Amino acid sequence: MKQAPVILLGAGGHAKVVLDLLQILNRQVLGVCDPGLADKGIQQWRGLPVLGNDTAIEQYHPDRIELANGIGSLPGNSLRRRLHDQYTRQGYWFTTLIHPSAVLGSGVKLGQGVQVMAGVIVQADTQLGDNIILNTGARIDHDGRIGHHVHIAPGAVLSGDAWVANDCHIGPGAVIIQGVKLGQGAVVGAGTTVLSELPAHYQLTGQPPRPPVDLNMGSKTS
Numbered sequence: 001m002k003q004a005p006v007i008l009l010g011a012g013g014h015a016k017v018v019l020d021l022l023q024i025l026n027r028q029v030l031g032v033c034d035p036g037l038a039d040k041g042i043q044q045w046r047g048l049p050v051l052g053n054d055t056a057i058e059q060y061h062p063d064r065i066e067l068a069n070g071i072g073s074l075p076g077n078s079l080r081r082r083l084h085d086q087y088t089r090q091g092y093w094f095t096t097l098i099h100p101s102a103v104l105g106s107g108v109k110l111g112q113g114v115q116v117m118a119g120v121i122v123q124a125d126t127q128l129g130d131n132i133i134l135n136t137g138a139r140i141d142h143d144g145r146i147g148h149h150v151h152i153a154p155g156a157v158l159s160g161d162a163w164v165a166n167d168c169h170i171g172p173g174a175v176i177i178q179g180v181k182l183g184q185g186a187v188v189g190a191g192t193t194v195l196s197e198l199p200a201h202y203q204l205t206g207q208p209p210r211p212p213v214d215l216n217m218g219s220k221t222s
């Protein structure tokens with residue numbers, strides 16, 4: 001079945017990556033909506049027509065197009081979520097995008113508008129909610145439960161059975177060990193390892209390593 005043409009929301013760094021992915025997937029892109037470009041009277045962005053600010057979407061019937069959310073996501077910035085909620089309430093559909101280099105195991109379920117970037121691996125029976133970004137090279141092992149509007153930044157690793165509630169942010173290169181739960185809106189800093197549950201709306205950053213242990217101590221006699 002032919003897929004509907006797409007309108008891209010936003011023209012920042014994340015939008016560039018989403019546009020590349022749409023083009024790799026041979027999706028027809030009608031144009032981009034971005035208030036910053038529209039206010040400056042800019043008519044073209046990366047070869048796409050600038051359709052206007054976000055309200056330009058409403059010239060298109062929800063049955064005729066799909067949307068791609070090009071707004072990136074960082075802790076404390078809810079624009080991506082707000083646009084998703086606003087336009088799904090109006091009956092629009094956000095397209096789910098999977099980079100051809102991504103590996104999805106058996107039984108993986110993806111919600112509306114999930115964006116699976118280059119090099120991502122998602123293992124068996126993981127469930128992903130709506131409007132999630134699995135950014136470049138992120139890995140989620142078996143039986144993960146990932147809520148809506150979560151951003152798993154480049155290179156982050158979630159071991160098996162990790163549970164991540166809605167609106168969490170997991171920074172680049174973070175590591176979550178198996179079975180750990182993150183409460184709603186929790187934030188894990190770049191490069192941070194999470195060993196136990198992080199409650200809702202808590203932030204964990206940093207990596208204080210313990211003093212080095214001599215692995216030969218007690219195991220050798222001289």
Ligand SMILES: CC(=O)SCCNC(=O)CCNC(=O)[C@H](O)C(C)(C)COP(=O)(O)OP(=O)(O)OC[C@H]1O[C@@H](n2cnc3c(N)ncnc32)[C@H](O)[C@@H]1OP(=O)(O)O
Binds near residue numbers: 153154188207
């Ligand atoms: C394709 C893409 O680019 S996707 C986007 C990828 N980027 C991300 O995901 C952003 C990740 N962001 C982080 O890790 C951030 O540091 C956050 C959000 C966790 C914390 O940000 P803030 O709350 O603003 O913390 P802030 O920058 O004020 O730092 C507070 C302190 O924590 C330290 N700190 C912050 N983050 C970290 C971290 N990840 N590891 C170690 N220390 C950290 C800071 O050095 C600072 O220390 P100080 O008080 O001794 O000076």
